[in-house]
């Protein structure tokens with residue numbers, strides 16, 4: 001007997017992914033090999049512990065898989081240590097906090113509203129609840145592509161004042177390259193561990209199109225399912241610099257992951273990570289990552305030429321952050337996300353530097369090119385996507401989020417009803433579907 005309810009939803013999701021164009025910058029299409037291994041017999045196994053040091057029997061194949069994954073991670077990112085067991089990015093980051101801090105110790109990270117991740121010390125995250133978190137922001141004016149949005153003077157001042165044990169560098173919504181060296185100067189000055197969260201740019205670093213933090217930081221964390229194009233999962237890497245600061249850093253990371261935070265590793269996920277790491281080391285992946293960046297440049301210029309304001313003036317990686325606070329109005333990210341969803345262009349609402357509203361009703365949208373590039377889309381399609389986005393955004397000029405919070409959900413429901421009937425939206429939806437269907441998904 002088949003559970004048809006879930007099976008039907010799987011089919012519906014497949015259709016959605018094929019007929020629309022995925023622009024959420026943290027998503028991608030894993031290869032068929034990666035997906036197959038995820039449902040392999042490794043899904044049945046328990047293997048608490050680490051290779052050759054397990055609490056269960058029958059782990060000879062799991063040991064080999066995990067050792068291969070570790071070796072591939074070390075080789076690809078040029079580090080002496082890798083832990084491939086974190087269930088996902090958030091537990092990986094928590095494990096780094098557990099390794100470098102005691103409860104109540106101070107850590108520093110980029111604020112969520114400035115593009116940082118929750119797990120870099122936001123007050124609703126365990127990383128901000130159990131540790132004393134100091135957050136840094138971004139400069140919000142006078143920034144051009146090729147520049148840098150970080151205010152290093154301010155970050156240094158905060159670090160000197162609060163003496164954190166751990167500083168995070170890395171973001172979930174940042175369109176420019178990171179200058180890891182400048183963060184390292186600050187961390188070294190105050191004796192803090194510096195951890196780079198490269199979840200978003202790991203594939204670009206592997207492909208050689210984004211600078212690597214490895215020479216400058218002590219620890220690197222990354223998810224494996226974004227630009228790296230693997231299964232959902234994460235890794236923690238320790239650098240030579242990290243081992244120099246603390247020769248036991250790798251062992252401490254291992255202990256923080258298991259038994260500190262997790263139980264048995266997901267061995268099917270480990271096997272799929274090993275495959276993704278193999279794929280990421282091929283010349284084809286290098287070509288892919290170059291195209292991701294090229295596509296982001298083409299898409300951002302189309303949007304910019306159409307009159308939109310882009311945070312950082314453009315994109316130097318895979319990601320574009322549009323500030324709609326002036327083009328439309330503060331809090332209008334929600335209208336743009338919903339209207340674009342209707343035409344099959346999927347992206348997400350996002351806060352912008354100096355956000356005048358809130359993370360739930362932010363004034364921007366975030367998009368990126370990793371998934372569309374995996375499907376083989378290039379310049380022509382990027383221009384098409386940008387033009388269609390401009391057409392849709394142009395339809396939304398009259399919508400304004402009510403000041404009164406109680407009126408907002410009713411207003412949004414009315415907006416959805418109206419925009420759902422809009423003939424231009426229907427026409428653009430058809431055009432997007434036609435283009436999407438020309439590019440298969442793995």
Ligand SMILES: Cc1ncc(COP(=O)(O)O)c(C=O)c1O
Pocket residue numbers: 026088089090091093117119170171172197198199200223233
């Ligand atoms: C920079 C960064 N770190 C960590 C995470 C957390 O990863 P996960 O959602 O797998 O827990 C994300 C996810 O969006 C991220 O963007």
